[in-house]
Amino acid sequence: MTEHVKSYYAASANTHAPFPSLDEQLECDVCIIGAGYTGLSSALHLVEKGYSVVVLEAARVGFGASGRNGGQIVNSYSRDIDNIEASCPPDQAKLLGSMLFEGGDIIRERIKRYDIQCDLQQGGVFAADTERQLHELKAQQRRWQKWGNDQLELLDKEGIRQVVGSDRYVGGLLDKRGGHIHPLNLALGEAEAIRSQGGRIFEQSAVTSIEPGQPALVRTAKGAVKARFVVVAGNAYLGNLVPELAGKSMPCGTQVIATEPLGEERARQLLPQNYCMEDCNYLLDYYRTTGDHRLLYGGGVVYGARDPADIERLIIPKMLKTFPQLADVKVEYTWTGNFLLTMLRLPQFGRIGHNIYYMQGYSGHGVTCTHLAGKLLAEALSGQAERFDAFAKLPHYPFPGGRLFRIPFTAAGAAWYSLRDRLGV
Structure with a gap:
């Protein structure tokens, strides 16, 4: 079974x-x-x-x-x-x-x-770490409006602080047709x-x-x-x-953690409107609060769908980069799951x-x-x-390197994009 x-x-x-x-x-x-x-x-x-x-x-x-x-x-x-x-x-x-x-x-x-x-719950936000990412979100807003989504709101630095209790972002794009x-x-x-x-x-x-x-x-x-x-x-x-x-x-793994219950007041300090969030990085972080007021935080990609040995070690630093005020919070659940790339x-x-x-x-x-x-x-x-x-x-193209080398080739490409994200270029 x-x-x-x-x-x-x-x-x-x-x-x-x-x-x-x-x-x-x-x-x-x-x-x-x-x-x-x-x-x-x-x-x-x-x-x-x-x-x-x-x-x-x-x-x-x-x-x-x-x-x-x-x-x-x-x-x-x-x-x-x-x-x-x-x-x-x-x-x-x-x-x-x-x-x-x-x-x-x-x-x-x-x-x-x-x-x-x-x-x-209604509403999701794309959060920009850099001005380059915010510029890309402005272009995304124009594209989506062209194709019929009139429920978008561009957020500046002050605006995004109204939807997430973090100093990390320079702006974002709220999609009220999103949700969780x-x-x-x-x-x-x-x-x-x-x-x-x-x-x-x-x-x-x-x-x-x-x-x-x-x-x-x-x-x-x-x-x-x-x-x-x-x-x-x-x-x-x-x-x-x-x-x-x-x-x-190619199957790929992503890791998720869920904290202990934070209580409604503390959960709303993190995400006042209860929107879900994802950043704009190539290997992105995504997070939201749950119905019982936990923070659920995910990110990272393991190419080839190998289960990492220590999910907390991979994800908690990401969570604390966004929410350093959660340093005292316990993580109660960790898991991984595969998507197909x-x-x-x-x-x-x-x-x-x-x-x-x-x-x-x-x-x-x-x-x-x-x-x-x-x-x-x-x-x-x-x-x-x-x-x-x-x-x-x-078209359905095979990965370069075939089944033997597709994982290292793809990981190398991802490493380049991740470096570009960190440099803000």
């Missing part, structure tokens, strides 16, 4: 009934591999359209990044729309730009429709919504093989599913089940053959983009593939 990691999220998860493991032969319209946000969003949109759906999860619902992330609803993609406009044909860029803020809207709609209790949630409780709530709509989820049911065909056959250790369509949604936890996907992406830092959508679909590689922007992915997948299977194909047409 593979259970959730010992995180703050697992310790504060809503009461939920586990799902059975698969020990029979089933047939359905769509078999989805993975019960993270990509798989759950896909399943929920599909069952709402009347499809029969089976979701197979190797561990528990939300076991991977979906149940371990920083809980931040951050708009756009890991590469912003200016990068897309510079490298894509105008029609494709227009379609991708039109979806920049849709993922967050989908999350809020899911929460409202199914009454998911996951501590939803308890990510595991969102995943569990979506799983219950799928169950309520007649979808079937099986935990502890790792897929051992996918046999192409019409129908395709998906096997686990004790069961099998015949399906008209298969959706591969394992992301950083897919392993080598689909070798052609593994070669063009692509060479372009843009997600990889596509098809293998006629009826096997995949979505992966959100490169750190998975909370919102996964929810968009599920909606686009449901559209594609219903015969409206234009928006799905706008993503599928993005």
Whole structure:
């Protein structure tokens, strides 16, 4: 039995009934591999359209990044729309730009429709350490306004002190269409919504093989599913089940800590409006307060998804750089989780053959983009593939150095960008 990691999220998860493991032969319209946000969003949109759906999860619902992330609803993609406009044909860029803020809207709609209790809070801030970063945020504001986000506010040095109790920043950009949630409780709530709509989820049911065909056959250790369509949604936890996907992406780890409860008064001294925060560095810090008034702080990247031995040693200095007033505070939870990085830092959508679909590689922007992915997948299977194909047409480049050298090559590149951040150039 593979259970959730010992995180703050697992310790504060809503009461939920586990799902059975698969020990029979089933047939359905769509078999989805993975019960993270990509798989759950896909399943929920599909069952709402009347499809029969089976979701197979190797561990528990939300076991991977979906149940371990920083809980931040951050708009756009890991590469912003200016990068897309510079490298894509105008029609494709227009379609991708039109979806920049849709993922967050989908999350809020899911929460409202199914009454998911996951501590939803509105508002997120991008914080600038340097004048160069603040200049880039001004450009980001113009880009996002062009694509329809009219809920942005540029913050100067005095303005950002109104939203965060730290002297670290020279300014920032408030996105009122951002926000934060308890990510595991969102995943569990979506799983219950799928169950309520007649979808079937099986935990502890790792897929051992996918046999192409019409129908395709998906096997686990004790069961099998015949399906008209298969959706591969394992992301950083897919392993080598689909070798052609593994070669063009790289799992990466990020570390998170949660303090002891601070009490509401002290929590609001840190973040007076209860916005979530992330800085603008290449290897960024992100943080927020929780529903029970802890500070949750994350950052750093471990290329290749190795679990570091001492998460506190890595993250506490980052937290104290931002909030030196927390030197007396105890850390009660530490954990790590993996996201999937692509060479372009843009997600990889596509098809293998006629009826096997995949979505992966959100490169750190998975909370919102996964929810968009599920909606686009449901559209594609219903015969409206234009928006799905706008993503599928993005190139999927392998990392330089192949699987053997991709980690040191990528780490070297990250070290250069981190040095540039420290120098403020």
